[in-house]
Amino acid sequence: MLQKMMSRLWGSGHYAANASELEKFNSDGFFVREKVFSNRELDKWRDAAENVHKRMETEAASNDAPDLEFVDDKRFQSIDDSVVKWEWREGSRDIRSMEPFLHLHDDLHPIVDDPRLWAPARSILGLNKLALFTDKLNFKRPQGAPFPFHQDSPYFALECKHVDQLLSMQIYLDESRVDNGCLWIIPGSHHHGILSGVQGKGVLDRLYTDMDLFQGEDPVAITAPAGSVIYFHAHVIHGSKGNKSKQSRRAMVLTYQPAGHNRWNTEREREIRM
Ligand SMILES: O=C(O)CCC(=O)C(=O)O
Structure with missing residues (x-):
């Protein structure tokens, strides 16, 4: 409700990426906005994330839990229409990530239509209408x-032909x-397009950039x-x-794409409501 009101009051212009953000995005491939979301919102989402973690752990331990799947020595499990990736330590009950996750809790789902995400995304991608690609x-x-x-x-490109038009x-x-x-x-590093992955090791390694071949700037820590x-x-x-x-150190990652495309690995589009 408040979000809708704010969106109407300010219009997307208030949150759109400004000229220096766009310049940084074009030159570096990213920019950061600090403290976009309030402590109150964060508390709600952290509670929801922990709630979902607990539920998944319980479901994974139940007698009718879906089978574990292994890629290299990493454990994956499909639970509640989400791919759960378990922490790499053998036997750990910590979840490393879930993809997708927005559908798993009513307090999480509305984030997808938040103007603090779609307005900058619209200006970066130069598009009026957007859809959700994936969420993790x-x-x-x-x-x-x-x-x-x-x-x-390279991971997205397994099932997507417009990776140049994705924004995370x-x-x-x-x-x-x-x-x-x-x-x-x-x-x-975005200027290089899709780079070679690590070959001759595991299946997942092919999705990691071969840093022995990469020549570019040094990484910077995004604190x-x-x-x-x-x-x-x-x-x-x-x-x-x-x-x-x-x-x-928890984080949500949402990826948007141009409207008119189905959500990754599904037969349905989820247009962003603006
Ligand atoms: O936040 C991290 O630790 C890295 C996550 C990441 O790059 C990813 O999920 O693709």
């Missing part, structure tokens, strides 16, 4: 493993620092307070280190 919830619990450097585009937004649910595994990004949003290009190289702190 990352938990990064204490001792959570690193996420090797990669581009999202990572919303930090917790303050993100180097010690708890913040995102690291290589500025300007930022909770509620900050990183708007980034599907070709930009990014990754994260392990979480060495005692708290989770």
Whole structure:
């Protein structure tokens, strides 16, 4: 209700990306807005995320739980129409990520139509109408493993022909620092298009950028307070280190695409309501 009112009052112009953000996006492949979301909103979403984690853990431990699937030595499980990726440590009951996740809790779903996401996305992509491409919830619990450097585009391109028109937004649910595994990004790496993945190792390694072949800038740590949003290009190289702190470093990642396309791996479009 409040969100709709704000949207009408301010129009999308209030939240649209400004000239310096657009310039940064074009040159570096990303920009960051700090504290976009309030503590009240974050508390609600953190509670919902924990609620969903608990529910998934319970379902995974039940007698009729869906089978675990292994890719390389990593564990995956399809629960409640979401792909759950378990933490890489053998036997760990920590969930690393769920994709998609918005449908799993009533307090999470409305985020998809928030003007603080779609208005900047519209100006970055230069489009009037958008649709959801995919959405992922990352938990990064204490001792959570690193996420090797990669581009999202080779993964998305498995089922998508318009990866150049995708925009991802990572919303930090917790303050993100180097010690708890913040995102690291290589500025300007989106200019290279889809790069070679690591060959001759595991299946998943092929989706990680072969950093021995890459020549470009050094990665920068995206440290930022909770509620900050990183708007980034599907070709930009990014990754994260392990979480060495005692708290989770949670984040939601939403990816938008031009309207008229189905949600990734589904037969349905989810247009963004503006
Ligand atoms: O936030 C992170 O640790 C990295 C997440 C990421 O790059 C991804 O989910 O594709």
